[in-house]
Amino acid sequence: xxxxxxxxxxGTGYLGQHLLQGFSEIQATTPFALAFTYNxxxxxxxxxxxxxxxxxxxxxxxxxxxxxxxxxxxQPDVVVNCAALSVPRACENDPDAAITINVPSSLVNWLSSFxxxxxxxxxxxxxxxVYEGVKSFYKEEDEALPVNVxxxxxxxxxxxxxxxxxxxxxxxxxIIFGPQTVSPVPKSLPIQWIDGVxxxxxxxxxxxxEYRCPVYVKDVVAIxxxxxxKWLSEGKKMQLLLNVGGPDRVSRVxxxxxxxxxxxxxxxxxKPVSASSVSIHYESRRK
Numbered sequence: 001x002x003x004x005x006x007x008x009x010x011g012t013g014y015l016g017q018h019l020l021q022g023f024s025e026i027q028a029t030t031p032f033a034l035a036f037t038y039n040x041x042x043x044x045x046x047x048x049x050x051x052x053x054x055x056x057x058x059x060x061x062x063x064x065x066x067x068x069x070x071x072x073x074x075q076p077d078v079v080v081n082c083a084a085l086s087v088p089r090a091c092e093n094d095p096d097a098a099i100t101i102n103v104p105s106s107l108v109n110w111l112s113s114f115x116x117x118x119x120x121x122x123x124x125x126x127x128x129x130v131y132e133g134v135k136s137f138y139k140e141e142d143e144a145l146p147v148n149v150x151x152x153x154x155x156x157x158x159x160x161x162x163x164x165x166x167x168x169x170x171x172x173x174x175i176i177f178g179p180q181t182v183s184p185v186p187k188s189l190p191i192q193w194i195d196g197v198x199x200x201x202x203x204x205x206x207x208x209x210e211y212r213c214p215v216y217v218k219d220v221v222a223i224x225x226x227x228x229x230k231w232l233s234e235g236k237k238m239q240l241l242l243n244v245g246g247p248d249r250v251s252r253v254x255x256x257x258x259x260x261x262x263x264x265x266x267x268x269x270x271k272p273v274s275a276s277s278v279s280i281h282y283e284s285r286r287k
Contacts, residue, residue: 004032004232007069007076009058009107010083011036012043014189015125015220017181019080022221024050032232035073037065037083045183061097063106075114078228080123081107084154087187088129091150102153108164121231121238122168123224124161126154128212128245130172136211136249140172140241158241167238169227171220174245178217190214194256198265206252208272213245214255220244 006023010016016036023034035054036046043055054073058065060083069076084102085091091098104124111117131138132145146152161168177191197204223244231238250258253272260267 004078005074005076006032006034006078006080006228007073008034008036009060009079009081009104010038011055012038012041012046012183012185013082013084014181014185014187015176015217016080016082017046017183017185018178018217018221019082019224020046020050020053021182022218022225024052026225027052032077033073035069035076037069039083041183041185049182060104060106061100063110066106066110070110070113075111075116076120078121078123078231079107079111080125080224080228082125084125086127086150088148088150091153092148095149095153098149098153099156102150103157103160105160108161111165118166120167121228122161122165123227124157124168124170126158126170126172127151128172128174128243130155130158137213138243140243162239167231169238169240169242171223171242171244173220174213174215176217176220177214190255191259194259195263198256198260198263198269201266201269203269203271204256205271205273206256207275208251208253210275211249211251213247213249215244215246219246 008016008019011020020034020036027034034050034052035056037056037058039057039059047053047055056065056069081104085098111120111122114120127150128138129148129151130144130146131142132147144155146155158170161170175190177189180189180192253270256270257267259265260270
């Protein structure tokens with residue numbers, strides 16, 4: 001049998017890099033071909049770290065670059081779509097770009113070009129920001145009522161995938177935290193950002209009335225690996241929608257307090273404020 005093929009779309013992002021690392025660790029015991037896409041972020045550090053992987057430059061807005069994957073890599077058995085315009089403020093500033101990038105129309109159109117397209121599983125990373133955020137511990141059957149452009153673009157993406165693709169797993173992830181990547185990402189990481197501002201010794205405001213369920217990045221990788229193993233071993237039809245979050249519901253203040261305790265910072269630097277005291281904010285949401 002030929003080796004199975006896994007493609008990580010958005011492989012130079014935070015979760016994408018951790019996926020590449022997780023996949024590379026099991027390639028010795030579970031042989032498969034691994035590829036990833038990138039856009040503006042240079043792939044060279046990742047190619048050095050994961051020399052058996054393939055890198056392809058792809059523009060999700062236009063679909064340019066997918067033909068090269070067809071010619072050099074072939075049809076993937078699994079696609080993990082991590083690519084997104086994920087900074088809520090950037091989505092608010094450019095809603096058209098948010099829809100164009102976050103709704104994977106070019107990806108799905110490319111996969112549809114293969115004669116046996118049903119043989120590919122699409123694992124799509126969504127967000128808990130598809131929910132309105134007026135209660136705690138949302139369930140998958142709860143209605144999606146996003147309050148910002150980022151959430152709306154992700155709802156549109158979920159609908160597009162469920163209507164246009166036959167085999168998929170959509171993961172609505174909360175804040176993902178963990179160690180820095182092989183090639184440091186420019187996006188601000190939650191724990192690293194909190195650590196950085198508290199280390200300066202200045203007072204910093206944190207919301208006490210907005211909550212998330214932060215999830216460790218390696219746990220997200222483990223979930224994705226489990227889904228891939230199930231698909232590759234069984235090949236049965238898969239249509240899943242899963243909430244992916246950690247066990248604890250915590251505010252930004254509680255996150256900052258945990259970092260301060262572990263790092264030995266002065267907890268008096270943490271100034272609790274209400275989200276309602278800020279006229280516009282996109283990074284956090286009440287839950």
